[in-house]
Amino acid sequence: MTRFQLDHDWQGNMSAPRARIGESVKIQLLLVLCAIWVLLGLVGHAPWKPLESTGISIVKGILDGGSLVAPLASGAISLDIPPLYYLSAAASAKIFSPIISIHDGARLINAIWLAIILLMVGMTGRELWSRGIGRHATFIMIGTVGLVISAHSLSAEVASLACTATGFYALALVKRRPWRASGLFAVALSAGFLSYGILPLLILLSTALMLPLLFKAWRTPSFAKFLCVAILIASLPIAVWLLMFHDFNPSLFAAWVSKNLNSFYLTNHLYFARILLWYAWPALPLALLGLWHYRQQLLSKPKFQLMLVFFACTLMCLGFGEDTKDINAFPLLLPLVALGAGSVEHLKRSTAAALNWFGVLLFGLIGGLIWLGWLAMVTGYPAKIKSRMQFLSGLNEIHTNWLALIVALIITVIWAFVCIRAKQTNKSTVTNWAVGMTFGWSLLMTLWLPLIDSAKSYRPVFSSLSHALPAQYNCINSLNFGRAQRLLFNYHTNIKLQPFETTQKLSCDLYILQDDKNEGKMQPGQEWNLIWSSKRAAERKESFRLFERVK
Structure with missing residues (x-):
């Protein structure tokens, strides 16, 4: 059987020297880390504001038959950015639509964009320095705080x-x-x-x-x-x-x-x-x-x-x-x-050791707190922690997702194994940091994802509004609706609001208001009757009220 390897920059000879001892293990660890880091967080939750409201609205518009040349968000009158990222997200949503929701399917396109990012970062490191440095660059990129908090969002910045x-x-x-x-x-x-x-x-x-x-x-x-x-x-x-x-x-x-x-x-x-x-x-x-x-x-x-x-x-x-x-x-x-x-x-040996132990302690603490919070929600103990988790998430309890639990356990074991068995070298410092970041992110996206989604998602609020709507109405006026809330409202209900700020008249049968705790509630006239009110479970500032015109 002919064996060949692809060199980092696709050289003409299309070959690479035989791997040194331990090299294949390092490559396998890199690939596993990249796969876990990239995939976890892409599915399993509703679109979150502010990063995903515009993206999911544009994707929905494309799938509903909107323009492919200049797709717009719901209610938009101008194009923000060109369409390549949103077209790729819409194609991904279409492909996966038989098995998962539109927003999860659209978000999966980030797996390709993120893979390109990590590949190019690694190849840049290898090209600028030498063989082996590309792995360092990829590990550092995976471990970077700013990337992990936004890279899994349905946002064109990822493609950029x-x-x-x-x-x-x-x-x-x-x-x-x-x-x-x-x-x-x-x-x-x-x-x-x-x-x-x-x-x-x-x-x-x-x-x-x-x-x-x-x-x-x-x-x-x-x-x-x-x-x-x-x-x-x-x-x-x-x-x-x-x-x-x-x-x-x-x-x-x-x-x-x-x-x-x-x-x-x-x-x-x-x-x-x-x-x-x-x-x-x-x-x-x-x-x-x-x-x-x-x-x-x-x-x-x-x-x-x-x-x-x-x-x-x-x-x-x-x-x-x-x-x-x-x-x-x-x-x-x-x-x-x-x-x-x-x-x-x-890195000086003392500096590398200090950075390494800082990462181990930091991610060990983060991982321990995530496990403790999850156990408190499942078992009820410690009661104070469960009460705090309920307050922050708006969920009274969570149901055990066995697949997510197994993934969390496997990742925890991998992180503990790496921390215990890894030799204390300069190279292991960035490797351990990348493993720690992947460990913390993975636990958040497996054990705490239902809690985070409950706090950030508008799906329960707008779904309950759909059930409260009368059988017959012509349209819905809105007041003080934020752009992100308006786009997510359209995505979850398929209803296009008529903003009072734009129309300057209340011509619809229904009137929905977004209230801000710091500004007080505006009371419509006597011709309006309150038929629904709600807010996100963990929301402390904003709420919504729906009125019907008295006939």
Whole structure:
């Protein structure tokens, strides 16, 4: 039987040296960790605001026969971003619709996008440094706090990060394989634009243009050819979509172009720099260590020039063009992870041991608290903890999901085994951190998922409203409904609200209000009769009331 392996950058010989002893075990651990980390959290819960309300509304619109060229959220009058990510999510939802709900099926497309992210991060680490460093980069990326809290959401930012990571790898590869890098860069530019708009394109192109402007090493004919060919290839699919969009709806196209041209007026650079203190952990401290260790080479070696310029260009583009939302900081992780991966080998033994034990204690504490909370909900002891869990989640009890319990037990055993048996080395520090992060995330998404979903989901509220609706009515006016709540209302009930803020008249038979605890309740006139009121089980601020016009 012919045996072959695929090298990290698809070399011409398509072969790799025979694995060293223990190498296959490390690769298997990496693949298992990536699979667990990627898959858990994608299914089993309703769409959550604020990250998923727009995405699920657009996906629903596509599946209901809406436009494929410029799909809009319910009630939207302008396009936010191009459709590639939402088209892929809709296709995934359609494929899995016979067995799971639309939102779970749509969210499963993130498995592909996340796999691309982890693959490109690992290949970038290997290309910039050496064989084996790619695993460090992937482990660091898995263990990064900012990525895990948002990467499993139905959000186009995930696709944007995948494309940006691909472009970053292409820039790392260009010195050795310029034509192959050119093709990858073209894919990153076109897919990034078609999935998220102009921002990924600006980040990648500004980096590619600043490198030769600032550093002689990048000022070569080969790099110029790489960039020109990539732009030429990428412009074709982008131009096709733009022409289709203009032909579909010229006024909508003009509004979208105007919005993009006038969107870079913000000054949020300090916000994105500040949140990296927790968002980019543990990549940030490792990257800072790398900056100090390689301080004499930062401006002389191309790999450091790439990482520094990419970070600076990304921070500039995000600061001018993105709102202050944590998920928008995704691209900043790429250069930090790449630099941090190359710094692992230079950790002092005492520093590596301290970081390793910090991770073991931190994730051990987190895991223990998750297990304790779950046991309290199942058994009733300790009673105070159960009472607190009920207060925070709104659930009185949870039913044991045996599959989730088995998965949680297996992951707990794996984490304990790794902590006990792993040798205390620099490499094991990032491995243990990645295992710990996967352990904590997995327990949340197995044992506590019903509790979290109860606290965050609008499905029970809007489902109960559907049962309270009269048999005959013409439409429903709304007042003070947030955008996320309105989109989720449409998704769960298939009813399109008529906002009073837009219509300035109450022409419908029904009138629904969203109340805020801090603002008091607005009382409609005597012609309205209250027929329903509710709120999320663990909600402390907002509630809903439905009125019917007295006939």
